[in-house]
Amino acid sequence: MAKHKIALIPGDGIGKEVLPEGVKVLEAAARRFNFELEFTDFDWSCDRLVKTGKMMPDDGMEQLKAFESIFLGAVGWPGVPDHVSLWGLLIPIRRDFDEYVNLRPVRLFEGVPSPLANRKPGEIDFWVVRENTEGEYSSIGGRMFQGTDDEMAIQQAIFTRKGVDRILKFAFDFASTTKKKHVTSATKSNGIIHTMPFWDERFAEMCKKYPNIKADQYHIDILTAHFVRNPDWFDVVVGSNLFGDILSDLGPALTGSIGVAPSGNINPERKYPSMFEPVHGSAPDIAGKGIANPIGQIWSGAMMVRHLGYPEAAEAIERAIAASLVEGGPRTKDLGGNGDTKTVGAAIAELV
Amino acid sequence: MAKHKIALIPGDGIGKEVLPEGVKVLEAAARRFNFELEFTDFDWSCDRLVKTGKMMPDDGMEQLKAFESIFLGAVGWPGVPDHVSLWGLLIPIRRDFDEYVNLRPVRLFEGVPSPLANRKPGEIDFWVVRENTEGEYSSIGGRMFQGTDDEMAIQQAIFTRKGVDRILKFAFDFASTTKKKHVTSATKSNGIIHTMPFWDERFAEMCKKYPNIKADQYHIDILTAHFVRNPDWFDVVVGSNLFGDILSDLGPALTGSIGVAPSGNINPERKYPSMFEPVHGSAPDIAGKGIANPIGQIWSGAMMVRHLGYPEAAEAIERAIAASLVEGGPRTKDLGGNGDTKTVGAAIAELV
Ligand SMILES: CC(C)[C@H](C(=O)O)[C@@H](O)C(=O)O
């Protein structure tokens, strides 16, 4: 029986509450589909930062290399500036492990009301493919004339041909496997006049290589408007680090809860571990109450087992999520219910 | 009778169709409220670029300085790269005339269905205050190793204390005049780690000076989600050039039509002319058909006369717009009607 080593990083806040539910469901799937997952816990978090001064130990990245995948909860806590906590843990993992694809499904489930009028399941069902290593999230930049009236901050966005081409290629390859075979590019070449025209050129080049994929592009401003007005237009939406980030929060908002949205930070070449985590954050406002929605974490687990080579296990988990939502099983507050995190996790594990 | 010199730049596509309707309504308002507007036409556009190689003449900016305000339609046309057309006309006006405030109301009118379920007029009624001269829209940057595998593009975002403080101050001053007295800042300091933490610091400083204004902040990704899920939370939303751009397309999308959304590019010190234009673009797909919605242009005219010192005239135009929408008067296709541009313009002028 194949065995896979998985690093568990619950992180902060509700991360610590939803991760165990994700594990519960993964264990059920492993039993049913005959593979083994060996979990190792890491307490890397803002708590740890406060105690030791570091989000993770100095050899943290080295330690993680021994694992096939990383299953993460959420990172960030009030009192610790986000750019310290995130850039001390989440961002280095994405970047140093070359997890250049951030893949995020957006799907309206039967039984979950959308904030959009008259939208039915099937009409909101697409993927955001987000570049995850370069672009607007750059460590290059800084401050001058600090503390004076002349103070300024600059930030360099960096787009390389290698970085842009590989995410576009992933998007087109991915669209080759979907029903609609359609890639939409998020751009802003009318305002961001150096990097975005470059992005558009590379997109045009890539289109030529995939004549059977329908391709179009929108500026990010009007694209957010189309997400609301015409979510049924989309299949695979590819965007830079920042644009993909925005679209992959807006998308799930259309489907009734950010609490259900999963993501995969993927190194397609499998040279390094990939990392799977819910889209939501550590949610200090509801942390500690046991009421967080575990579905984002559980669905991330489905993406992980698909990556590990068990598509049937992934589908079983996704079907269990869908069934739990339709059948009026327990649901958390964000979905209008009053079920707690553990009950929802157990119900889905049971269905698997 | 006071006389105000106004430069008219219809620009491209539907800009040429909606601008005359805006003028029609302005003339009605001037007659009724006893002031005079003297209009001068400028054919600066992509057409002109194709003929002469320039969007505007070399002394274009000099010419515009003679006017109190600029009333603009839309800029951009297929075949001309956006970063050429826009950066040859729209962006220089915004920037060289120090129109550092881009003010954009978001309002759901009675009689216009929202794409959001169960949202009524009054529940979507807020303002986007967008920084309009610096930030992510920067001319600094470029390409290296062009045409090779090592090609890269970089783009500098520039945030100055002067630039950030003045837009934040405008937002707080503006919120001092609203009912809710509430400013929301759009940030992304967890991902954009140099400029956005700086933005947050300046926001925190400004908050201290306005203890009676409620203030909060969200990262841009989750903020777009809240626009959809909780549009009633907002009053004055302040953002950088790029974030304000995104939010001021997403906002209007929630209110049923981008065709109604107006904007003012304002130099509050009145050292230079301010410019008023609809949020929509030149819309090549419907241009030439006479079916474009003129309300975005007309409402921009209302913002212009308020800026010129006629708040009652502005209110009369806004009331006329609202009345035309409720009373089942003629409406354009984007609002589910089959009225043409001219009929809608005439109906609103009549109501004024
Ligand atoms: C046309 C484009 C350059 C412009 C912008 O991004 O500022 C437009 O989207 C706007 O919002 O006025």
Ligand SMILES: CC(C)[C@H](C(=O)O)[C@@H](O)C(=O)O
């Ligand atoms: C926490 C933050 C740095 C992160 C991001 O912006 O990438 C989050 O918003 C996400 O989408 O995973």
